[in-house]
Amino acid sequence: xxxxxxxQVSRSCMNGEETTAVLKDLDLEVGxxxxxxxxxxxxxxxxxxxxxxxxxxxxxxGGISLDGLVVTSLGPNDLNxxxxxxxxxxxxxxxxxxxxxxxxxxxxxxxxRKLSRKDSxxxxxxxxxxxxxxxxxxxxxxxxxxxxxxxxxxARALVKEPALVLADEPTxxxxxxxxxxxxxxxxxxxxxxxxxxxxxxxxxxxxxxMDRCYELRHGRLSAI
Amino acid sequence: MSxxxxxxxxxxxxxxxxxxxxxxxxAWAMAMLVAGIWSAQVMDVSSREYLDDNGMPDLFATLSxxxxxxxxxxxxxxxxxxxxxxRWNGRASIEGLNTxxxxxxxxxxxxxxxxxxxxxxxxxxxxDECVLVAGSRTAEDLDVFVNGTLMHLEVTxxxxxxxxxxxxxxxxxxxxxxxxxxxxxxxxxxxxxxxxPMVNDLLLDMPDGMFREVAETSLSPLPVSxxxxxxxxxxxxxxxxxxxxxxxxxxxxxxxxxxxxxxSIFMTMYRLVLGDSRTIGVLMSIGVGRKRIALxxxxxxxxxxxxxxxxxxxxxxxxxxxxxxxxxDMMGGIPMVLPMDPVPTITAIMFTAFxxxxxxxIPVALVLRKSVNEALSYAxxxxxxxxxxxxxxLAASLGLRNLFREPMRAAVVLVAxxxxxxxxxxxxLMVDSAMTYLDDQMEAQQWDVSVAFNxxxxxxxxxxxxxxxxxxxxxxxASLAGALSSEGGTTGAAILAxxxxxxxxxxxxxxxxxxxxxxxxxxxxxGDLGVHxxxxxxxxxGGKEVDLxxxxxxxxxxxxxxxxxxxxxxxxxxxxxxxxxxxxxxxxKAAEVFATSISEDPLVGxxxxxxxxxxxxxxxxxxxxxxLYGFFALNLLIALAMAVLATVISTxxxxxxxxxMASLGVPKGxxxxxxxxxxxxxxxxxxxxxxxxxxxxxKQFALLMEEAVFFIPIILSISAITSVxxxxxxxIWPSVLWPIRWVKRLDVVRTLRxxxxx
Numbered sequence: 005x006x007x008x009x010x011x012q013v014s015r016s017c018m019n020g021e022e023t024t025a026v027l028k029d030l031d032l033e034v035g036x037x038x039x040x041x042x043x044x045x046x047x048x049x050x051x052x053x054x055x056x057x058x059x060x061x062x063x064x065x066g067g068i069s070l071d072g073l074v075v076t077s078l079g080p081n082d083l084n085x086x087x088x089x090x091x092x093x094x095x096x097x098x099x100x101x102x103x104x105x106x107x108x109x110x111x112x113x114x115x116x117r118k119l120s121r122k123d124s125x126x127x128x129x130x131x132x133x134x135x136x137x138x139x140x141x142x143x144x145x146x147x148x149x150x151x152x153x154x155x156x157x158x159a160r161a162l163v164k165e166p167a168l169v170l171a172d173e174p175t176x177x178x179x180x181x182x183x184x185x186x187x188x189x190x191x192x193x194x195x196x197x198x199x200x201x202x203x204x205x206x207x208x209x210x211x212x213x214m215d216r217c218y219e220l221r222h223g224r225l226s227a228i
Numbered sequence: 229m230s231x232x233x234x235x236x237x238x239x240x241x242x243x244x245x246x247x248x249x250x251x252x253x254x255a256w257a258m259a260m261l262v263a264g265i266w267s268a269q270v271m272d273v274s275s276r277e278y279l280d281d282n283g284m285p286d287l288f289a290t291l292s293x294x295x296x297x298x299x300x301x302x303x304x305x306x307x308x309x310x311x312x313x314x315r316w317n318g319r320a321s322i323e324g325l326n327t328x329x330x331x332x333x334x335x336x337x338x339x340x341x342x343x344x345x346x347x348x349x350x351x352x353x354x355x356d357e358c359v360l361v362a363g364s365r366t367a368e369d370l371d372v373f374v375n376g377t378l379m380h381l382e383v384t385x386x387x388x389x390x391x392x393x394x395x396x397x398x399x400x401x402x403x404x405x406x407x408x409x410x411x412x413x414x415x416x417x418x419x420x421x422x423x424x425p426m427v428n429d430l431l432l433d434m435p436d437g438m439f440r441e442v443a444e445t446s447l448s449p450l451p452v453s454x455x456x457x458x459x460x461x462x463x464x465x466x467x468x469x470x471x472x473x474x475x476x477x478x479x480x481x482x483x484x485x486x487x488x489x490x491x492s493i494f495m496t497m498y499r500l501v502l503g504d505s506r507t508i509g510v511l512m513s514i515g516v517g518r519k520r521i522a523l524x525x526x527x528x529x530x531x532x533x534x535x536x537x538x539x540x541x542x543x544x545x546x547x548x549x550x551x552x553x554x555x556x557d558m559m560g561g562i563p564m565v566l567p568m569d570p571v572p573t574i575t576a577i578m579f580t581a582f583x584x585x586x587x588x589x590i591p592v593a594l595v596l597r598k599s600v601n602e603a604l605s606y607a608x609x610x611x612x613x614x615x616x617x618x619x620x621x622l623a624a625s626l627g628l629r630n631l632f633r634e635p636m637r638a639a640v641v642l643v644a645x646x647x648x649x650x651x652x653x654x655x656x657l658m659v660d661s662a663m664t665y666l667d668d669q670m671e672a673q674q675w676d677v678s679v680a681f682n683x684x685x686x687x688x689x690x691x692x693x694x695x696x697x698x699x700x701x702x703x704x705x706a707s708l709a710g711a712l713s714s715e716g717g718t719t720g721a722a723i724l725a726x727x728x729x730x731x732x733x734x735x736x737x738x739x740x741x742x743x744x745x746x747x748x749x750x751x752x753x754x755g756d757l758g759v760h761x762x763x764x765x766x767x768x769x770g771g772k773e774v775d776l777x778x779x780x781x782x783x784x785x786x787x788x789x790x791x792x793x794x795x796x797x798x799x800x801x802x803x804x805x806x807x808x809x810x811x812x813x814x815x816x817k818a819a820e821v822f823a824t825s826i827s828e829d830p831l832v833g834x835x836x837x838x839x840x841x842x843x844x845x846x847x848x849x850x851x852x853x854x855x856l857y858g859f860f861a862l863n864l865l866i867a868l869a870m871a872v873l874a875t876v877i878s879t880x881x882x883x884x885x886x887x888x889m890a891s892l893g894v895p896k897g898x899x900x901x902x903x904x905x906x907x908x909x910x911x912x913x914x915x916x917x918x919x920x921x922x923x924x925x926x927k928q929f930a931l932l933m934e935e936a937v938f939f940i941p942i943i944l945s946i947s948a949i950t951s952v953x954x955x956x957x958x959x960i961w962p963s964v965l966w967p968i969r970w971v972k973r974l975d976v977v978r979t980l981r982x983x984x985x986x
Contacts, residue, residue, distance in 0.1 A: 051981065060891055061977045088893025095980075099888035103629035104479070104622070111622055116895040160892070 006033035007200055008057070008168060013066030014223075015052050026052045027063065028223035036071075036167075037198040039190070043206055044220035044228070050153060050204045053220065054170050057202060058091050061082040070096065071167055088116050092161030092199075098153045100145040107141035108158045113155040113160045131159040134192075136185055151182035158186060162193055168194070170205045175210060187213060232516060232524035235507075239500065240528060243880075245966075246496045247532060249873040253489040254536030255543050256866055258580045262544030263551055265572035270552040270564060275467035278562040284390040284458060285311070285431040287443060292453035292684055292802050294426030306446050308435040311341045314419045315429040317834075318374040319827075321369045322410065328680075328834045329372050330411045331379075333419030334427065334596075341431045342391050344413060349385025352881040355418045359385045361392045361411035370412065377422045381414060389413075391431075393463045393562070444768075453684065453801050455769055456709055458708070460720035475795030480932055484651045484925070485866060486580065490587040491644040492873050493532060495637065498591035499877050501525055505595055509603030518596045520588070529588025536575055538586070542578065623898050627905030630882070641874040645914035645960060648867030650921025653952030655860040657926035660948035662940045669785050670842040672734045675703065675810035676819040678841070679826060680834040684805035687727075687798075694809055694826065698818040703728045704806035706798045710769030712749075712790060716758030723747075723767060723790040725797040732810050737780045745794055748781025751938055752787035754778065770947075772800055787939050864959040869965035871914070875907055879967040886971050887979040903967050911960035915953045922952050 010032035016025045034040050044050050055061040056068060059075050068075040070090055078086055085091075086108070105200040108227070110128035119127070132141045134153040145153050154177060161169050175183040191213065193199045196203050203210065211217055218225040240247055287307075297312045304310050314333040321327070343350065344359065352358050358381040360366065370381040392411055420426070434443055444455065458464055458749060501508070504525075511521055549566065556562050595603070620628075632638045687704040694702045705726040712721035726732050730742055738751050747765065749757075759778050761767055767774045767790070767966045774796045782791075801807050813819050819837055879886075889899060926942045 055977055055980070058891065060980070084890075084893050084895070086893070087891065088895070091893070093891055095888070095891075099884065099891070099980075101626070101885050101888065103626060103633055106624065108622055111887065112894055113892050115622065115898045116893070 006037035007038075007071055008032070008034040008202075009067075009069045010057070011067050012058060013063040013068060015049070015056065015061075015063045017052075027056070029066070030224055032218075032225055034200055035112050035166050036200055037194050037196060037202040038215045039203065040204050041205060041211060041214040041217040042220055042225070043204075043217065048220045049223055050122075050220055054093075054172055054202065054204060058093055058170050059086045073108070078166070085116075088113075089164070090167045092164060092166035092169040094154075094161045094169065094171040094174045096176050098145070098157040100101070100153055100156055100160075102145050105142050105144055106137060106148065106152075106159075109145070110157055110160045110163050113164050117164070127163055128159070131163040132156070134162075135159045135189055150177040151179060154178055155186065158189060162189070162199075165197050166199065168200045168202070171201065171205075173205055173207075174203060174206050175205065183209065185208070189202070232511065233527045234519055236524045237531070239504070240531060243496070243500065245876050246499075246873060247528075247535070249869050249876070250489070250492045250496050250532050251535035252869055253485065253492050253866060253873075254532060254584055255539035257485035257489045258536060258540030258576045259543035259547050260485055261576035261579060262540065262572050263547035264480075264482060265575060266445055266544070266548040266569070267552045267555070269567055269569060269572070270548060271555060272469065273567045274552070274556055274562060274565045275464075277565050279390055279458075279464070279467075281343075282342045282345065282390045283339070284463070285341045286434040286458045287432040288391070288454075288456040289430040289432065289452050290315070290454045291319075291428040291430070292451045293965070294424065294428045295450065296425055297427050300427065300430070300450060303449050304430075304432065305447055305471075306435075306438070306442065306532070306846060307432045307950075309340055309433040309865065311335060311338045311422060311431040312427040313338070313429040313431065313681035314416055314423060314427050316374055316419065318372040318379070320367075320370050320372040320410070322370070327410050328832075331372065331374060331419060332413050333416035334413050334418045334767070338416075342389055344387040344389050347386045347388055348916055349383075351387070352384050352414055354382075355421075357382050357384045358382060358412045358414035359383065359387045361402050361413070362386055362388045363392070364410040364412075372412070374419070376421050379418075379422060381412065388561075389411065390463055391461070407804055411543065416582070427741060453773075454708060454710070460709065460711070480929065484647060486583050486646050488648055488866065488870055489536075489580075491640055492870060493529065493536055493584055493587040495640065495874065495877055497525070497528060497588050498594075498637075499881060500528065501591050501595045503683070503881065504886060505598070505603045508595060509598075512600045512603060521784050522592050522596055525592045526585065526588055529585050532588075533581055533584045536580065540576065540580065541573055544573065545710045548572075564899070582945060594967070602755070605763055621901075623901035624905050627902040628909060630878070630902070631906045631909055634878075637878075641870075642910065642914050642917060642957065645867055645871050645910070646917035647921050648863060649915060649918035649952065649956035649960070650868050650925055651951075652860045652863030652867060653918055653922030653956060654925035654929055655863070655923050656941060656952050656955075657942060657944070657948050658929060660945050661926070661930070661943045664943050664945065665785065665940055666842075670838075673838055673841075674731060674812060676732055676813040676816050676824075676838050677811040677823050678808065678834075678836045678838070679811060679832055680808040680836075681806070681831050683831070684802040684807060685831060686713075686804055688804070690806050690809045693829070694811055695832070696822060696825065698814045699811055700814045701728075701812040703729065703810040703812070704798075704808070705732065705810060706801045706805075706807045708767075708769055708797070708800060710767055712753070712757065713766045714757040714759045714763065715766065719753065719756050719788065721753060721767070721788050721790045722786060723792060723797060725792045725794055726810070727793050727795060727798070729791050729793040731812070731946050735782045737782055742779055742793075743777070745777070746780055747790055747792040747794070748780050749775040749778060750784035750787050751781045751788040752784075754781045767797060769800055774800065782941055783941060785939055838859065858875075864955065867914075867956065868959050868963060871907075871910065871960045872966050875963050875967050876970065879903070879970055883974060883979045886974055887976045890976045891980065892975070899971060900968055903971070904964055907964035907967070908961060911957045914960060915957040918956050919949050919953055922949070 010030060013030045014025065015027040016023050016170070030053070042050055043054065052061065056063050059078065062076060066076070073086070075086060101112065104112060107125065107128045110131055111124050114124045114127065129141055132138065135158055137152060137155055140148065140152065145156070148156070150207050154174065158174065175186055178186060187210065190201060194201065203214065217228050219228045292354060294314065300312060312335060316331050318329045318331050319327065320329045347362055358370065360383055368383055370383060372379045372381060428641055438534055440457065447455070508521055512518070552564055558565050681690070690704045691702045703726050705724060708723050708725070710721065710723065711718050735748055736741060742748060749759070754760070757765065761778050761780055763778045765778055767776060774794060776792060776794055811822065813822060823835045823837055886899065923942065923944055930940045930942050
């Protein structure tokens with residue numbers, strides 16, 4: 005059985021009185037440590053798929069399991085725990101908390117773990133060092149560039165060493181140098197921790213580093 | 229309806245809570261304003277109608293001795309009507325207590341003036357029957373000793389009468405000559421059968437336009453010991469105090485709530501238009517005029533005003549009816565007359581409308597000043613202040629920084645919430661100060677027993693009569709209610725005269741000191757008359773006048789109090805005579821024994837222990853200010869509404885942050901903790917800030933109170949301030965429930981999509 009398994013997942017949404025099928029009997033199998041890229045036009049259901057994988061929204065039908073854990077059968081509290089322990093999310097617009105410093109934003113991802121404050125702080129600092137933000141860990145998001153904020157978001161996703169990282173346009177707002185650094189980090193995490201990545205992106209430069217690429221169209225995935 | 233207005237109104241749907249809370253605060257302010265203006269009218273009209281319907285006389289005159297009616301009548305030809313009564317003090321044993329009874333003989337058919345209202349039973353119809361005034365000790369039969377003669381009377385019912393309306397209120401110690409007395413009305417002929425064919429108590433109605441001087445001149449051939457005009461009568465004074473209190477206090481308080489309402493609307497509006505900056509930019513970029521955009525957003529204010537006005541009118545009506553009824557009940561339970569006058573409501577609506585529309589227009593104008601580019605590129609930014617202390621948890625840092633992420637707004641919210649708590653707390657301070665001051669005033673009294681005689685008695689005889697065992701000193705006195713005049717005007721005054729006035733009580737002089745032969749005035753009275761130490765004032769009563777020199781002013785709970793050692797004033801009750809005496813004991817413990825032994829004396833009308841008087845006044849005070857506690861609780865609700873509004877606005881603009889935390893799987897406990905710290909800190913700072921507000925507002929309200937009722941110096945006591953801070957905090961703290969509930973219900977998926985444009 006695959007590390008990440010998506011079986012016959014369907015999801016519809018209401019547009020006024022009209023029901024639109026966003027995902028239709030979608031299947032996807034991903035092995036541990038794989039990097040999968042998903043492309044697709046706007047409104048094709050990429051975000052719905054990512055939210056479903058992250059346990060943020062539940063499909064209407066079908067099942068999702070990660071490392072044997074059936075995500076679609078979890079209740080709200082268990083889903084929260086699933087997100088906290090198994091999944092790291094990188095948003096296109098970073099979604100950093102403006103009233104927390106870079107290090108505190110990263111530490112936020114460790115809340116709920118049985119870590120001392122000192123350990124949590126050290127781990128967050130190490131992760132920030134890894135993404136090249138040494139010396140900027142006490143800055144607030146609004147004091148950082150878009151690229152730096154994206155790296156904080158990445159550090160926040162990776163600090164808890166999740167089994168699965170869901171990244172939505174992780175290089176969308178970055179210059180080439182930053183983009184290369186982010187890519188290096190993803191690859192390093194895969195190599196050292198065996199992290200599985202699902203990346204939504206339209207960046208052709210990323211495509212070459214992925215194990216597989218899919219296009220999501222009309223609610224179904226097709227390999228490209 | 230234009231598209232832009234429709235756009236704003238639809239936007240409001242997502243801010244129902246803010247709209248409702250703002251409307252509620254506006255309604256509250258309006259209701260207080262309505263209640264202030266209207267209840268003063270209600271009290272005024274109700275009391276006037278009651279007095280007119282019940283034949284309240286224009287003038288009460290007491291004679292120092294009984295005179296046959298036929299000798300008096302020639303002097304009364306200029307009055308439109310009159311009633312000649314006989315009033316005497318007797319003693320009776322009721323409920324095992326030896327009590328002074330005021331017995332008033334009413335002439336047959338004498339119901340044109342001072343009409344008696346039957347509360348239960350029946351009116352007297354036989355010579356040996358009588359009725360008791362409400363507030364008296366009740367009995368079925370009375371054996372009353374009158375001038376050494378035993379009268380057996382059957383009590384047929386209980387009545388209320390305009391002249392003794394205050395009898396139920398136990399205000400005897402505050403308004404001279406009333407309160408908790410046993411008062412009996414019976415046929416005049418029954419009392420004359422015991423005392424002889426004479427009268428000594430005159431009720432007079434003056435024809436329209438008759439001057440006081442003319443009335444007093446008409447009475448001058450008679451041995452008048454006191455004259456009280458209707459306006460100075462205790463019932464009317466009490467009514468006026470009530471009406472004054474309600475015409476000044478609630479409007480003054482409402483101003484505080486108008487300010488709080490203004491802040492809440494400003495905050496809501498500011499957040500709305502700022503959040504809509506991009507939309508406004510888009511509207512401007514497609515050529516929609518600023519004026520049209522402004523009008524659309526003013527629709528928000530109009531809706532708040534509309535909802536607030538509807539609630540305000542209903543609340544205002546309820547407040548007016550409630551407050552008036554409560555006050556009228558306290559004033560003897562007179563019937564309420566609610567005059568249907570639109571002026572209070574219209575005035576309140578106009579005032580509130582101006583405040584609401586101003587609060588709405590300012591933030592709109594601020595945003596509309598921006599260029600199209602600025603408006604389009606607007607992005608909300610948090611100006612984070614770093615709160616970092618070693619050991620501060622992440623949740624605490626987050627909570628504290630969120631509280632102050634918009635420093636200006638945080639300051640405004642804290643001030644508004646503190647102001648609300650302070651308004652509530654000012655009542656607590658007033659009550660506490662009043663009680664403390666009351667104790668001080670009681671401690672200033674140096675006597676142990678006060679004895680009132682049935683009739684004026686020679687001062688030397690009084691001293692001799694009361695100089696029993698364990699008595700250290702007897703201080704004869706005369707208490708008179710009359711008019712005090714100066715160049716600055718004339719006002720009613722309660723004067724206490726005793727040759728040893730400085731031994732009766734201690735005076736904490738505000739100005740100057742006591743000079744023999746002079747008068748000491750309550751500070752408020754001196755201010756009203758515009759007199760200072762050294763100035764001349766004239767005390768007039770029953771056509772007699774005494775010129776006196778002001779020797780000093782004192783703070784006195786009774787704002788029309790006058791103290792003097794003038795023998796001339798004492799002689800107004802009869803040359804060389806007194807109405808009673810204060811007794812100082814060698815040992816205060818012997819006071820009770822002395823009081824019991826002296827109360828058996830037929831010349832003694834009433835005996836009161838100093839300690840009893842303190843407790844009577846305290847219970848009166850507690851009764852009359854109990855409604856202040858109600859205001860305290862109600863005002864705290866407004867503080868809570870303000871805090872909820874602030875936290876709702878503040879948390880709703882952080883929806884993306886909460887959604888992000890949810891997507892990271894951050895434990896809910898962490899979010900609750902950060903919110904608890906944020907709201908808890910807000911409550912703590914606001915509660916602490918409320919202390920100076922409470923003090924300042926209490927001072928202002930005490931000034932208003934002094935105009936209407938009593939002088940209360942505001943004292944900043946630690947216990948009262950602690951109560952305000954702690955209770956304020958406890959009331960604000962629950963506002964954390966709203967953001968927690970809001971976060972629980974937050975649609976994470978929708979928020980992430982909407983705010984990231986997906």
